Amino acid sequence: MAEERGQSSILLRARWLLPVTAPPIQDGAVLVKGKQIAAVGKFADLSADTASVRLEFPDGILLPGFVNPHTHLENTCFAGAIKRTQPFNKWLLQMIRLVRSQSFEDAFASAKSGIKQIVKFGVTCVGEFSRLGASLLALKEEKLRGVVFKEFICLDDDEAERRLTELNQWIEGAKPQMGSLLNVALGPHAPYTVTPFAFKRVLELAEKQNLRLCTHAAESPSERQLIERRKGIWRWWLGKVLHKAPLGFSPIRYLDWLGVLRHKTLLVHCTQVDDADIAILSERKVWVAHCPRSNANLKVGTMPLGKMLSAGVKVCLATDGLASVDSLSPLDEIRFAIKLAQEHPKIYPSLPPDQWLRMVTLDAAAALGIDKFVGSLEQGKKADIAVFRVGSQIDEPFEALLFGAGEAALTMVDGSVISSDCQIT
Numbered sequence: 001m002a003e004e005r006g007q008s009s010i011l012l013r014a015r016w017l018l019p020v021t022a023p024p025i026q027d028g029a030v031l032v033k034g035k036q037i038a039a040v041g042k043f044a045d046l047s048a049d050t051a052s053v054r055l056e057f058p059d060g061i062l063l064p065g066f067v068n069p070h071t072h073l074e075n076t077c078f079a080g081a082i083k084r085t086q087p088f089n090k091w092l093l094q095m096i097r098l099v100r101s102q103s104f105e106d107a108f109a110s111a112k113s114g115i116k117q118i119v120k121f122g123v124t125c126v127g128e129f130s131r132l133g134a135s136l137l138a139l140k141e142e143k144l145r146g147v148v149f150k151e152f153i154c155l156d157d158d159e160a161e162r163r164l165t166e167l168n169q170w171i172e173g174a175k176p177q178m179g180s181l182l183n184v185a186l187g188p189h190a191p192y193t194v195t196p197f198a199f200k201r202v203l204e205l206a207e208k209q210n211l212r213l214c215t216h217a218a219e220s221p222s223e224r225q226l227i228e229r230r231k232g233i234w235r236w237w238l239g240k241v242l243h244k245a246p247l248g249f250s251p252i253r254y255l256d257w258l259g260v261l262r263h264k265t266l267l268v269h270c271t272q273v274d275d276a277d278i279a280i281l282s283e284r285k286v287w288v289a290h291c292p293r294s295n296a297n298l299k300v301g302t303m304p305l306g307k308m309l310s311a312g313v314k315v316c317l318a319t320d321g322l323a324s325v326d327s328l329s330p331l332d333e334i335r336f337a338i339k340l341a342q343e344h345p346k347i348y349p350s351l352p353p354d355q356w357l358r359m360v361t362l363d364a365a366a367a368l369g370i371d372k373f374v375g376s377l378e379q380g381k382k383a384d385i386a387v388f389r390v391g392s393q394i395d396e397p398f399e400a401l402l403f404g405a406g407e408a409a410l411t412m413v414d415g416s417v418i419s420s421d422c423q424i425t
């Protein structure tokens, strides 16, 4: 109760509210008390509240802050150092050279710069794939919400024990850093960069400590060739990683064989999936983070979104990192996906705008296991909010947001304004 006495309150009013779990509200308002949403509704119904601060956006659309479920903030500084549009195999080799030369301090500065960018895009929460752990500290310093998946690579069983000990030590060291906004989780990099033995050990650790998992899966044709048949361009380089893995399994079937899909796992990319893979993804109820711009830039194929959604696969939308896309904006990702639907109507459906919006808010939060707290504007949820100014003549709020919004006018995390173009006293 002592906490409640000191709580500040803010009433945010906007031309439109998009709550995600309810229809749009014209001339709506959100009352924020402390870190939580205390009420959502028509401004007329909430205006009697004597909030200590009132912010009005007569030209604005207010919605839950975006959740970007797959980022590599530590790679932000690679934006100008790598060719973003090139075949995945060449890109990966260039990336390996870049990350090997990156220090912890460089990764921290890079993550900080990435966070400065994403808050301007209205992002309040990330699923961050962190190689060095530097982005955990950067997120903490910038007071963003997130689930940080610590990257794990193990190309040889002889190194497994040492690498697992390092991972364990990192998790134990990170726990005190977490606070209420951050969770740590495990990020075995991909089925071709972790031996089956080490992958199973990471899974055991995840189960024992109740940690979520995220891995890149079925991203490119080369990965599928390697895992299924030990063929293709990576055979000589990465074949040894898989010499104890069964032959004939697609990447998705292989991950299922390992047991990974029976855990709380988020799979990223999944462009190279067939009907049998899609059936497994649906049955196991794992989340897939779809990154259409990254997939297009690296020429790995188009994810069969239509088939996956029809089969009941749970799909959310992510930007990936700045090494493979040109912005960390979820709205840019949706705009690209809409274009893709026009170009490939047979495999890629035209979804209604509210469904796209859900994929970067509530669905993305569910993929990270935090949809009870964020992802929609609902009483009792954490006050993670974004507002975009789109002009005073707004008849179609979804259209206005998707095609008219630039940078966020306000980004709020946990009841605190972390970026804003208005004077707040």
Ligand SMILES: [Zn+2]
Residues within 6 Å of the ligand: 070, 071, 072, 129, 216, 268, 320, 321
């Ligand atoms: Zn990634």
